[in-house]
Amino acid sequence: xxxxxxxxxxxxxxxxxxxxxxxxxxxxxxxxxxxxxxxxxxxxxxxxxxxxxxxxxxxxxxxxxxxxxxxxxxxxxxxxxxxxxxxxxxxxxxxxxxxxxxxxxxxxxxxxxxxxxxxxxxxxxxxxxxxxxxxxxxxxxxxxxxxxxxxxxxxxxxxxxxxxxxxxxxxxxxxxxxxxxxxxxxxxxxxxxxxxxxxxxxxxxxxxxxxxxxxxxxxxxxxxxxxxxxxxxxxxxxxxxxxxxxxxxxxxxxxxxxxxxxxxxxxxxxxxxxxxxxxxxxxxxxxxxxxxxxxxxxxxxxxxxxxxxxxxxxxxxxxxxxxxxxxxxxxxxxxxxxxxxxxxxxxxxxxxxxxxxxxxxxxxxxxxxxxxxxxxxxxxxxxxxxxxxxxxxxxxxxxxxxxxxxxxxxxxxxxxxxxxxxxxxxxxxxxxxxxxxxxxxxxxxxxxxxxxxxxxxxxxxxxxxxxxxxxxxxxxxxxxxxxxxxxxxxxxxxxxxxxxxxxxxxxxxxxxxxxxxxxxxxxxxxxxxxxxxxxxxxxxxxxxxxxxxxxxxxxxxxxxxxxxxxxxxxxxxxxxxxxxxxxxxxxxxxxxxxxxxxxxxxxxxxxxxxxxxxxxxxxxxxxxxxxxxxxxxxxxxxxxxxxxx
Numbered sequence: 182x183x184x185x186x187x188x189x190x191x192x193x194x195x196x197x198x199x200x201x202x203x204x205x206x207x208x209x210x211x212x213x214x215x216x217x218x219x220x221x222x223x224x225x226x227x228x229x230x231x232x233x234x235x236x237x238x239x240x241x242x243x244x245x246x247x248x249x250x251x252x253x254x255x256x257x258x259x260x261x262x263x264x265x266x267x268x269x270x271x272x273x274x275x276x277x278x279x280x281x282x283x284x285x286x287x288x289x290x291x292x293x294x295x296x297x298x299x300x301x302x303x304x305x306x307x308x309x310x311x312x313x314x315x316x317x318x319x320x321x322x323x324x325x326x327x328x329x330x331x332x333x334x335x336x337x338x339x340x341x342x343x344x345x346x347x348x349x350x351x352x353x354x355x356x357x358x359x360x361x362x363x364x365x366x367x368x369x370x371x372x373x374x375x376x377x378x379x380x381x382x383x384x385x386x387x388x389x390x391x392x393x394x395x396x397x398x399x400x401x402x403x404x405x406x407x408x409x410x411x412x413x414x415x416x417x418x419x420x421x422x423x424x425x426x427x428x429x430x431x432x433x434x435x436x437x438x439x440x441x442x443x444x445x446x447x448x449x450x451x452x453x454x455x456x457x458x459x460x461x462x463x464x465x466x467x468x469x470x471x472x473x474x475x476x477x478x479x480x481x482x483x484x485x486x487x488x489x490x491x492x493x494x495x496x497x498x499x500x501x502x503x504x505x506x507x508x509x510x511x512x513x514x515x516x517x518x519x520x521x522x523x524x525x526x527x528x529x530x531x532x533x534x535x536x537x538x539x540x541x542x543x544x545x546x547x548x549x550x551x552x553x554x555x556x557x558x559x560x561x562x563x564x565x566x567x568x569x570x571x572x573x574x575x576x577x578x579x580x581x582x583x584x585x586x587x588x589x590x591x592x593x594x595x596x597x598x599x600x601x602x603x604x605x606x607x608x609x610x611x612x613x614x615x616x617x618x619x620x621x622x623x624x625x626x627x628x629x630x631x632x633x634x635x636x637x638x639x640x641x642x643x644x645x646x647x648x649x650x651x652x653x654x655x656x657x658x659x660x661x662x663x664x665x666x667x668x669x670x671x672x673x674x675x676x677x678x679x680x681x682x683x684x685x686x687x688x689x690x691x692x693x694x695x696x697x698x699x700x701x702x703x704x705x706x707x708x709x710x711x712x713x714x715x716x717x718x719x720x721x722x723x724x725x726x727x728x729x730x731x732x733x734x735x736x737x738x739x740x741x742x743x744x745x746x747x748x749x750x751x752x753x754x755x756x757x758x759x760x761x762x763x764x765x766x767x768x769x770x771x772x773x774x775x776x777x778x779x780x781x782x783x784x785x786x787x788x789x790x791x792x793x794x795x796x797x798x799x800x801x802x803x804x805x806x807x808x809x810x811x812x813x814x815x816x817x818x819x820x821x822x823x824x825x826x
Contacts, residue, residue, distance in 0.1 A: 207231065207494040209479055212240040212261065214490030216429050219254055219436070221490040226251045229402050232345075232354035233409045234479050238422025240413050241479060243354070243494065256403060258433050259298050263291060263459055264410025266427045271403075273302040274456035275310075285310070285452045286444045291459075298403055299441040304396035305337065306454040307445045309362075312383075313453035321389050322585050323540055323547060327453070330376050334455030335362045339404040340384060341461050344412050345469035352476040353412050354469070358405050360387045360397070365455065378550050386547050400457065407459045415464070507642040512544050514649045520604065525586045528641040529557060529609040539641060542586045553582060565618050572623055579624045587628070601806050605629040606822070608644045610636045613825050614760045620778060626817035630809055632773070635825035648822040651772045654747050655712075655804045658794055662712040664692045664705055665790070667782065668719055668727075668754060680784055683791045699730040709745045713804055715790075716749065717782055722757035734765040744770030748804055750818075752777045764824040775808045775820040786811045 208227050215222035228247025233240055244252070263270050271291035277284070287306070293299035311317040313327045313335075342358030362380040364372065383390065391398035417423055475494070482492035515521040526541040538554035540547055560578060563571040587603035605625065612635040625631050634644050656662055665684060685693045692711070694701055702725070705711060719726045724733040737743075743766055753759060753776065763774050782790075789811050808818035 206246045207243055208246050208491060209234070209241050209243050209482060209494050210491045211236075212242060212257075212426065213238075213429065215254060216258065216433055218490070222254050222257075225491050228252065230355075230406050230409050232352065233413050234353075234476065235351045235413060235417050236483060238419050238425055240410075240417075240426070241483070242409070243479075246493075252402070252406075253297055253436070255296055255435050255437075256298055257406060258430055258435075259291070259293060259296065260403060260406035261410050261426070262430050264407050265414045265423060266430065268292070270459040271298060271302075271407075272456060272458040273299065273306060275306055275452060275454050277452070280451075283447050284444045285447055285454075287442060289441065295438045295441055296435060297399075297439050300439050301396045301399040302403075302457045303442050303445075305394075305400045306457060307442075308394050308396055309335065309337065309454040310445070310447075310452050314448065316448060319390070320393060321386065322542065322545075323549065323582075324382070324386065325379070325550060327376075327379055330373060330379070332451040332453045333364050333372055333376050335380055335383075335453050336365055336455045337362060337400065337457040339408055339459065339461050340387075341408060341463070341465055343465045343467050344408075345467055345472060347472040347476045348468065348470065349473075349476065350416055352472050352479070353409070353416075354472060354475075355405060355409060355412075358401075358408055359384065360401050360404060374551065378548075382547065386545070389545055404459065408461060408464070411461060412464055507646065508541075508544075508546065511541075511642065511645055511649065514646075514653065518649065518652060520649075520652070523587065523601065524604045524606070525583070526606045526608060526641075526645055527557075528636075528644075529554065529607065529611075530636075531558060531609070531611050540586070541641070541645070549582070561616070561619070564621060565615050567618075567621070571621075575622045576624045579628065583628075602628060602630050602809050604632065604805070606632045606634055606645070606648060608634040608636050608641060612636070616825075617758055617760075617776060617819060620776070620817045620819045623817070630806055630820065631818070632820035632822055633825075634822040637823070644822070651747070651822060652805060654772055656747060658713060658804050658807070660688050660692075660794055661710055663688060663794060664694070664708070664711045664714045666694045666697060666702065666705065666714065666716045666718060668696055668717060680787045684787055687791055687794055697727060699727045699732055702727050702732065703740070706743070706746070707741055712745060713748045713807070714746060714750070715752070715807075717752035717754060718759075719755040720751070720753050720757055720759035720762060721755055722759065723761045725759065725762055726755065732762075734761040737762065737765040737769060740769070742770045746770075747772040748775070748807075749773070750775045750777065750808055752782060753779050754781065760824055763821070764826075767823055773805075773820060773822065774824060775818050777808055777811075777818045782811075 208225055210222065210225055210227060215225075226246060226248040227242070228245035228251060230242055230244040230252070232243040234243065235241075242257070259271055262268050269291040271293045272289075273293075274288040274290065275285045276288060277286070287303050289299045293302070308317070312319065313332070315326050315328070319326075338361050340359040340361035343356050345354045345356055346352065362383045363369065364380070369377070387397065387401065391401055414423065478494060479492075482494070486492075512521065515524055522543060524542070528537075528539040528541070530537045530539075535551050536554035536558050537551070538549040538557055540549060556578060560571065560574055563569060563574070583605065587605075612633050616633055619625065619631070619633070632648065634648055636644050639647070665681070665688065667681060681693055681695060692705075694705060697705070706714075724731040746766070749763065749766065749771060751759060751763065751774065758776055763776075767774065793807070793810060808820075
């Protein structure tokens, strides 16, 4: 049968739009239909629930299409009974007959005994106990153990996400819902801060833990179900429909009984696992206009075949408002730049009651303990004041905090390999020009391409995006876009003129300036073909001295734009490091800046430069590692995303 051109065009347009929008496959199922006829549910392969649509006296659940790990109908019914009705909330509590007892017993609440829900909640609590006593290894970078802290009973409960709702408030999509760990003890805020930080670590990194321990993922999935039904109960206007649903749910018979443990044995340490409870104080509601489109799709599906009970859906959930959008974009950018896996970002905030240190590496972000943040602040202060043996303290900090996060990669052809050190970017709200002295830290220079980003009230994610944008605009190093400026300030440097001949043969005379005049320097600076500039010049903090004349930061601000200049590598030879000059260049549009130690370029560096520009590999931004690639003597370079005040 021949299809009409109009139908073919419609199908093509639909799939193009779906692809562009990043739409995902979901299933919508009727709660009434699946409870009444379990065969409908068995054919669905419904995974984690994402939202719900209120259809008069029915609820349409929206979930992932997940044949590998589908929900059971028992789980849905148990969550619906608790969320829609007034029955006891499901949960599990641990108890001991006495403090000396070696057994911890489970008490099951909300009729979940002998159900899959009770089984995986019990496994989750036992896993929490094992985490607390250090009897299980957590394969997560940066995860720290409970150690010998005094035992405090922790409770596992839903960590409410944001309920994104349509304009009619009939459709809700749940975003960011997780699992929280807290204690029910009075005065939780006065409990040992280390214990509270450990509990906060479990809360923040729960999604990662769920990938390691399946029972954590199952508990999170049930909590999402409960939260969805709780929202539906508060927004369903049809009281008769609610009563009908509750009657149907109460009459449902569990598909099969499941073994649940009565107790677990303690191995010498007291139990920190208090229990699991489905309890949510408040739901966070936020309007989302994009959901009106999804609501229309669901309504059309229901009207097209009301008796079907299950319908496929396509919707671009990535476009919905969410705190993870910026992080998702950053991960995509790191992948496109080839930097995913070798870039670590630290965010040091010192303006609160206590300093905070957040880590972002690969696709995860988490807080480090306050003690670690304090240690980093202390290290920076000792380095800036050159107090004591700060090098050994930095080595210890690197070994414990940084080394587990990084790896090494090589770029270049088979003859010339460039060691691409992992990139370490420190973002901070108190980074100042003094921090240039972090060049002194040997372990950072030997192991990282190190950049500093002053947080100019942008926040962590926008600061990272700004840095990656500057990296993204870097171009491949070649003979036409690379320039070198060298001042031979004393007799020892005069030998560089001879050594520069090799480089001149490759780059050309116009791109290699030796002892230039102010006019020659400005001509090169504003040459729009030049994208990367290596400058060994005599500088103070406010000016560059060029053959008896000064080029000040004010001169640069009065000059033309420098957006073509994507990377400046400065080898300062004067009394300062040109901070106002460099800041003026960035104000006029220049990109990244790296400042090398005050050691003039020698034979090794100039020979290396001559070979680097011959490397022809357009897929990797080797420019980012140019200072590290020069020679071992320049390992202590420090880069700036933006030069601070």
